[in-house]
Amino acid sequence: MAKIFIVLALGFVVGFRGILKEKGLKINAKLQTVWLMLLIFCMGVSIGRNGDIIQALPSLGGKALLYAVLAVIGSIVVVYLLTKVFLRKGANE
Template sequence: MAKIFLVLGLGFLIGFFGLLKEKGLKINAKSQTVWLMLLIFCMGVSIGRNGEIISALPSLGGKALLFTVLAAAGSVAAVYLLTRIFLGKGEKS
């Protein structure tokens, strides 16, 4: 766990001090996408190999849908409220 926080902290410091130039930022953005896709693929493989998860998919699917809808609605409500508080009622973005 310490390694994860060390790498996260190092990345934060590099970003905070602006040590990456424009080309480095573009490479970073592309590599993030590639590694994220690889992570999602590996998670899919792990889920597909787990028989318990496969057999529980019908009940998990409903819960996941409910969680997704509630999270999205909560996010929209929070943005709406914060916009009203910080931008004022009469201002338009």
């Protein structure tokens, strides 16, 4: 776990200090896409090989849909309320 945080901190320092120039940033973006696709592929293989998950998929899908819908609704409500609060304050000043 410590290795993950060390690598994350190192990446933060490189990004914050602007060590990578334009060409490096383009390469970084392409590498991120490749590694993300590989990660998603590996997760799909793991899920596909797990019989328990495949059997529970209908109920998991329903729960996932419910959580996604609730997260979207919650985000909309919070943004709406914060917009009302901060836009009123900004308009009065």
